[in-house]
Amino acid sequence: MTIEELEQIAKSVQQENEKYDYEINVCMDLACASQGAGAIKDALEQAAGSCGKKVCVRKTGCMGPCSHGPLVRVDACDDPEDTLYHHVKAENAEAIVKSLGEKPVAELQCDLSGHFDKQVRVVLENAGYIDPEKIDDYIARDGYKALLTVLTEMTPSGVIHRITESGLRGRGGGGYPTGLKWGTVAKAAGDVKYVVCNGDEGDPGAFMDRSVMEGDPHRVIEGMAIAAYAVGANKGFIYVRAEYPVAVSRLTTALREARRHGLLGNNICNTPFSFDVEIRLGAGAFVCGEETALIASIEGQRGTPRPRPPYPASSGLWGKPTLINNVETYANIAPIVRNGGKWFFNMGSERSKGTKVFALTGKISNTGLVEVPMGIKLREIIEDIGGGVPGGHTFKAVQTGGPSGGCIPSEMLDVGVSYDALLKMGSIMGSGGMIVMDDTSCMVNVARFFIEFCMTESCGKCIPCRAGTAQMFTLLTRICTGTGTMDDLALLEDLCTTVKETSLCGLGQTAPNPVLSTLKYFRTEYIEHIANKRCPAGVCNMEAALEVVA
Amino acid sequence: MRKNGFARHALIETLHTVQSSFGFLDDEAIRFVALSLRVPLSQAYGVATFYHYFTLKPPGRHTCTVCAGTACYIKGADKLIAAAEQRLGIKQGQTTPDGNISLMVARCVGACSRAPVALSDGEVVGEVTREQVLEQLERWAAE
Numbered sequence: 001m002t003i004e005e006l007e008q009i010a011k012s013v014q015q016e017n018e019k020y021d022y023e024i025n026v027c028m029d030l031a032c033a034s035q036g037a038g039a040i041k042d043a044l045e046q047a048a049g050s051c052g053k054k055v056c057v058r059k060t061g062c063m064g065p066c067s068h069g070p071l072v073r074v075d076a077c078d079d080p081e082d083t084l085y086h087h088v089k090a091e092n093a094e095a096i097v098k099s100l101g102e103k104p105v106a107e108l109q110c111d112l113s114g115h116f117d118k119q120v121r122v123v124l125e126n127a128g129y130i131d132p133e134k135i136d137d138y139i140a141r142d143g144y145k146a147l148l149t150v151l152t153e154m155t156p157s158g159v160i161h162r163i164t165e166s167g168l169r170g171r172g173g174g175g176y177p178t179g180l181k182w183g184t185v186a187k188a189a190g191d192v193k194y195v196v197c198n199g200d201e202g203d204p205g206a207f208m209d210r211s212v213m214e215g216d217p218h219r220v221i222e223g224m225a226i227a228a229y230a231v232g233a234n235k236g237f238i239y240v241r242a243e244y245p246v247a248v249s250r251l252t253t254a255l256r257e258a259r260r261h262g263l264l265g266n267n268i269c270n271t272p273f274s275f276d277v278e279i280r281l282g283a284g285a286f287v288c289g290e291e292t293a294l295i296a297s298i299e300g301q302r303g304t305p306r307p308r309p310p311y312p313a314s315s316g317l318w319g320k321p322t323l324i325n326n327v328e329t330y331a332n333i334a335p336i337v338r339n340g341g342k343w344f345f346n347m348g349s350e351r352s353k354g355t356k357v358f359a360l361t362g363k364i365s366n367t368g369l370v371e372v373p374m375g376i377k378l379r380e381i382i383e384d385i386g387g388g389v390p391g392g393h394t395f396k397a398v399q400t401g402g403p404s405g406g407c408i409p410s411e412m413l414d415v416g417v418s419y420d421a422l423l424k425m426g427s428i429m430g431s432g433g434m435i436v437m438d439d440t441s442c443m444v445n446v447a448r449f450f451i452e453f454c455m456t457e458s459c460g461k462c463i464p465c466r467a468g469t470a471q472m473f474t475l476l477t478r479i480c481t482g483t484g485t486m487d488d489l490a491l492l493e494d495l496c497t498t499v500k501e502t503s504l505c506g507l508g509q510t511a512p513n514p515v516l517s518t519l520k521y522f523r524t525e526y527i528e529h530i531a532n533k534r535c536p537a538g539v540c541n542m543e544a545a546l547e548v549v550a
Numbered sequence: 551m552r553k554n555g556f557a558r559h560a561l562i563e564t565l566h567t568v569q570s571s572f573g574f575l576d577d578e579a580i581r582f583v584a585l586s587l588r589v590p591l592s593q594a595y596g597v598a599t600f601y602h603y604f605t606l607k608p609p610g611r612h613t614c615t616v617c618a619g620t621a622c623y624i625k626g627a628d629k630l631i632a633a634a635e636q637r638l639g640i641k642q643g644q645t646t647p648d649g650n651i652s653l654m655v656a657r658c659v660g661a662c663s664r665a666p667v668a669l670s671d672g673e674v675v676g677e678v679t680r681e682q683v684l685e686q687l688e689r690w691a692a693e
Binding site: 030031033034035066067069201202203204205206207210242243244280281282283284285286297298299300301302303359360361362363367368369399402433435437441446449450453459 | 558559560561562563565566589593596597600601602603604618619620621622623624625656657658659660661662663664665667673674675676
């Protein structure tokens with residue numbers, strides 16, 4: 001495969017597309033598929049086949065606003081404006097096909113300009129536009145161009161320089177500068193090195209990585225191949241949760257196609273560089289998102305972390321230098337190489353560059369996947385893009401970073417989103433889950449939910465995390481049932497600090513965050529539970545406590 | 551196992567294959583895998599019990615899985631679980647004595663935008679209500 005051949009493929013796809021006057025794209029992501037997108041696609045194909053117009057029906061990855069699903073988007077070749085239809089049913093297929101070239105079907109049309117206007121799509125640029133199981137579709141949108149440019153024109157250190165220049169930071173949550181990490185692995189001694197993609201999206205309430213792997217799998221593979229070239233690795237692993245069977249099958253197809261096109265394997269593009277990727281399945285352990293636990297899991301062991309240093313960059317998989325990045329980090333690589341580091345550096349806030357994908361869920365009108373430039377205000381994400389809290393309820397808090405993050409109250413909504421700002425507010429960026437809560441959510445109960453999660457997910461290796469989370473859960477349960485005392489609250493705070501400071505890995509160190517942040521911003525709710533045996537949101541069952549009083 | 555060249559590090563992959571073929575991992579299967587891959591029995595058993603995805607008990611004919619991820623929890627997944635537990639007379643993670651229905655709780659299936667989510671025999675149902683869950687359980691019970 002050479003650049004010319006790549007362009008040839010892109011051209012033939014374009015010629016093929018030009019044969020059609022209309023493209024009907026059907027979102028087949030999990031949320032839409034669970035509402036019958038498959039049947040809609042079949043009905044559209046049938047209607048398109050018999051209508052006499054030149055129509056192509058395509059399945060795509062996630063289009064974004066999942067709460068409006070199933071989504072269908074019509075692109076006409078003579079009209080730059082797309083038409084987006086929401087809540088489509090199979091019986092609407094005839095009407096949609098009939099409307100092509102005429103007025104759109106008004107009752108299905110959805111206007112989400114407020115939702116899309118503030119978004120900037122880098123990672124998700126192809127999601128909703130390509131068939132994830134067709135490599136040609138990806139190539140037609142500049143796919144694998146970056147890899148071939150890197151292999152034929154750039155040196156490994158040049159690639160690392162470009163990534164460093166872009167200011168990209170790890171999208172898994174910690175925000176470690178990606179260029180620095182690559183540089184460390186590249187410098188590490190040893191002939192054998194590995195590149196690992198962390199697709200163990202364990203944060204409950206987040207699905208960005210799933211959507212990227214399912215909607216645009218080649219982008220991740222291309223990013224990994226570029227990384228491998230830069231650090232000098234020949235073997236890569238993608239670690240995916242077993243709960244994502246569709247992602248696994250899409251990645252398997254993508255790897256097969258990439259190998260067939262000579263974009264993976266020996267002597268890629270007639271250069272000395274060889275690289276191949278294997279998929280490894282997780283098996284439902286949150287702690288495996290931690291890099292040393294992930295390595296243990298790939299090696300076929302129990303996923304327990306080990307103390308660092310040595311960092312995986314010097315001693316990782318089977319003791320060899322290993323580069324571990326998140327799915328979204330790899331997905332950012334190809335556009336950075338194509339457009340240059342400066343282009344990426346100019347997006348975002350002062351110390352957090354580029355864009356970030358968030359999974360917006362909970363009590364909000366437009367749930368789904370959004371990609372925004374860093375530095376955007378939380379209020380803009382929630383009110384403009386998310387459409388605010390529905391049902392006449394009022395906004396109470398937004399939870400970011402999953403079980404390692406915290407709850408941010410409404411007073412803080414005007415803060416711009418960045419790694420540092422979120423950390424300062426007692427939360428973390430995390431992988432990008434954003435769960436909105438309204439006045440019907442009890443913050444003590446939410447804190448208890450996360451601690452219960454961390455308690456069951458604790459691997460049990462170190463005592464602070466194993467015993468500490470269990471004790472915190474007991475204390476929170478007492479408060480939630482109205483039997484807690486002020487002494488319990490003091491003990492809880494004390495325990496939070498201990499667990500945070502003495503745990504072995506990230507899971508334990510961040511486990512108290514949901515408690516600490518709710519204590520910081522919603523302390524009155526805790527006091528109300530303890531002193532007045534009353535749950536302000538009406539969630540906690542206080543009967544046990546009231547009986548004691550009576 | 552042959553696909554992975556009997557590699558020791560493919561233990562988790564192998565256990566996945568066994569579980570998807572038989573529905574669960576029994577002692578015999580774990581022993582066989584450990585022997586074939588030449589890993590200590592303790593490691594094979596340790597891995598099988600460490601990860602939540604593996605189950606050592608045979609599942610029921612039907613499985614109702616309620617997602618208890620954060621988004622689903624905020625939208626009342628706990629009430630769905632409680633309703634199902636009450637209807638079946640079992641706790642989450644258990645199977646009815648007649649082996650008909652298993653009630654499972656998932657960590658997150660990644661369909662958070664449609665919370666709360668339940669899976670009936672693996673099929674995702676979004677924005678599920680208490681009535682829908684109970685209705686599905688009735689249908690299975692009547693079979």
